Amino acid sequence: MTLTFAPQTDSATPLYLLENGGDALSDLPPAARDWADINGFTAGLGQSLVVPAPDGGIAMALVGLGNKAARKRKRFGAAAARAKLPEGVYHLASQQTDALAQEFALGWLLAGYRFDRYAEQPAPKAQLVAPSGLDATRIEAIAAGEAATRDLINTPAEDMGPDELELATRKLAEAHGAEIATILGKALLDQNFPMVHTVGRAATRAPRLIDLRWGSEGPSLTLIGKGVCFDTGGLNLKPGASMGLMKKDMGGAATVLGLAQMIMSLGLKLRLRVLIPAVENAVAGNAFRPGDILTSRKGLTVEINNTDAEGRLVLADALALADEDKPDLIVSMATLTGAARVAVGPDLSPFYATNTEDADALRKGAASSADPVWELPFWDPYEAMIEPGIADLDNAPKGGFAGSITAALFLRRFVTDTPRYMHFDIYGWNPTAAPGRPKGGVGMGARALLDALPEMLEL
Known part of the structure; x- marks a missing residue:
C-alpha cells in the first residue's frame, strides 16, 4: 500500500489545527468562530468540523489537537479526524511547531493504512498536501516502511512462510539495488548455522538464512530480525489460544525490513546488512526435543528446556x-518473550543496549518520532540463571523471573567482538485500534532508530 501526500x-481546502483551551478559535474569521460555537467544536483531540462556504461548498476544515496531556495519552490522535472529513484535498493553513506538524502529517499518512489483501477495506478519501517546511520525502518513506512492516505481519502464515519472507526481501533488494543471498535447508549445516536448521527442520517449508547487503560507504550497521513465520511451540506445543497470533512471530524480521x-x-550514507533467520517451528518426527543439547555457530552449547523458546x-x-x-x-529485533509484554504492555518497545550513548540517542529519537521505547538492563547478576551446568547455556531458565532480561543476556553471549549491540523485545501487534494504528501488525522501534542513527553513527 502506498501512503503519500496529495500533489x-x-x-x-484550508485545514486548521487548533489546540484545546483558551482562545483556540480566536484566529478564525468571525463566521467560522460562530459556526464552531454552534456545533460545539472545542478542538478536542481528533475532533473535526467542516465550515461551509456561502456557495454551499467547504470554506475550511477544523481539526482539534486537544491539549498536551491528551496528545501524550494518544499519539497521532489528531489523525483520527482523517476518517471523518469529506472527500477532498486539504492543506495546513495554521501555523504549528515543526514537531507538531510533522507528527500530524505522519499520523495522517499512517491513518490511511488498510490491510486489504483478502477483503476490501475502504480507505479514507481525504487527502493532505505535504505541509510546507517539512521533509515530505522523509515522512513518506517512513510511512511506506511502516506499511510494509504491517503488511508482512498481517499476512497469515499460509501466505507468509519462509519462502514468501525471502521473496519479500528479494523484492526489497531489487527495488534498491541491494545484494541478497540465501542459505537454504541442509546447506545451513554445511555452512555452520546448526540452530537455524534445527529449529526449522520439522517444517515442510525449508529453513533459511537471508542475507541482504546495501551501501558501499560510511559506518556499518547490521540489523537482525527474528523470522519465525509460525510458532506452534514445537513439541512443547502452545495451547490454541496462544497459537492464534503466531503469524506475527516474524514481526522482528518485518520490522527490520521496514x-x-x-x-x-x-539514501543514508551507511553500509547496511540485514540478516533474517526464517523458519517455522513445527511438530514432526524430526522436531528437536526438550533435553536436547545443541551446538551453535559460536561453539557455545545450549540445553533445550523448552522448544517454545526457539527465537x-x-x-x-x-x-x-x-x-x-x-x-x-548490531541491532536485533524479535517478538521474543511474553515477559516483555507483562513488563511494559503492547505499546512500548523494551530495548537493551551495551552502549550508554546509543541508549540516550534512541530515547531522543523515540520522543521526536512518536515511537515510544523503554530501556531494560543487561543485568549481569542474572547471568547465572542462563547457565544450566550441563551445557554452556539454557534456552528457557526455570522460575519465570526476568524472562525478557535472561533472553537478552542469552543473545548477548553471541556478540563478543562488536562493542555496540542493541536488542529490542517487541510485540509487533496492536491489540486495539488507535489513531494511525489500526488493530493488527505494527512496527515498533523502527522510527525511533531511524531518528537516532545520525547521532549513533555520526551520519
Whole structure:
C-alpha cells in the first residue's frame, strides 16, 4: 500500500489545527468562530468540523489537537479526524511547531493504512498536501516502511512462510539495488548455522538464512530480525489460544525490513546488512526435543528446556555471523518473550543496549518520532540463571523471573567482538485500534532508530 501526500494544488481546502483551551478559535474569521460555537467544536483531540462556504461548498476544515496531556495519552490522535472529513484535498493553513506538524502529517499518512489483501477495506478519501517546511520525502518513506512492516505481519502464515519472507526481501533488494543471498535447508549445516536448521527442520517449508547487503560507504550497521513465520511451540506445543497470533512471530524480521526500506529510500550514507533467520517451528518426527543439547555457530552449547523458546536459538546463529564482521552497530529485533509484554504492555518497545550513548540517542529519537521505547538492563547478576551446568547455556531458565532480561543476556553471549549491540523485545501487534494504528501488525522501534542513527553513527 502506498501512503503519500496529495500533489500540490491551488484548490486545496484550508485545514486548521487548533489546540484545546483558551482562545483556540480566536484566529478564525468571525463566521467560522460562530459556526464552531454552534456545533460545539472545542478542538478536542481528533475532533473535526467542516465550515461551509456561502456557495454551499467547504470554506475550511477544523481539526482539534486537544491539549498536551491528551496528545501524550494518544499519539497521532489528531489523525483520527482523517476518517471523518469529506472527500477532498486539504492543506495546513495554521501555523504549528515543526514537531507538531510533522507528527500530524505522519499520523495522517499512517491513518490511511488498510490491510486489504483478502477483503476490501475502504480507505479514507481525504487527502493532505505535504505541509510546507517539512521533509515530505522523509515522512513518506517512513510511512511506506511502516506499511510494509504491517503488511508482512498481517499476512497469515499460509501466505507468509519462509519462502514468501525471502521473496519479500528479494523484492526489497531489487527495488534498491541491494545484494541478497540465501542459505537454504541442509546447506545451513554445511555452512555452520546448526540452530537455524534445527529449529526449522520439522517444517515442510525449508529453513533459511537471508542475507541482504546495501551501501558501499560510511559506518556499518547490521540489523537482525527474528523470522519465525509460525510458532506452534514445537513439541512443547502452545495451547490454541496462544497459537492464534503466531503469524506475527516474524514481526522482528518485518520490522527490520521496514526500517531497511526507510534507510535505503532515504539514501543514508551507511553500509547496511540485514540478516533474517526464517523458519517455522513445527511438530514432526524430526522436531528437536526438550533435553536436547545443541551446538551453535559460536561453539557455545545450549540445553533445550523448552522448544517454545526457539527465537533466541535462530537469532544466536545470526548474531554470531554478524559479530564476525565486527560492524559499528548490531541491532536485533524479535517478538521474543511474553515477559516483555507483562513488563511494559503492547505499546512500548523494551530495548537493551551495551552502549550508554546509543541508549540516550534512541530515547531522543523515540520522543521526536512518536515511537515510544523503554530501556531494560543487561543485568549481569542474572547471568547465572542462563547457565544450566550441563551445557554452556539454557534456552528457557526455570522460575519465570526476568524472562525478557535472561533472553537478552542469552543473545548477548553471541556478540563478543562488536562493542555496540542493541536488542529490542517487541510485540509487533496492536491489540486495539488507535489513531494511525489500526488493530493488527505494527512496527515498533523502527522510527525511533531511524531518528537516532545520525547521532549513533555520526551520519
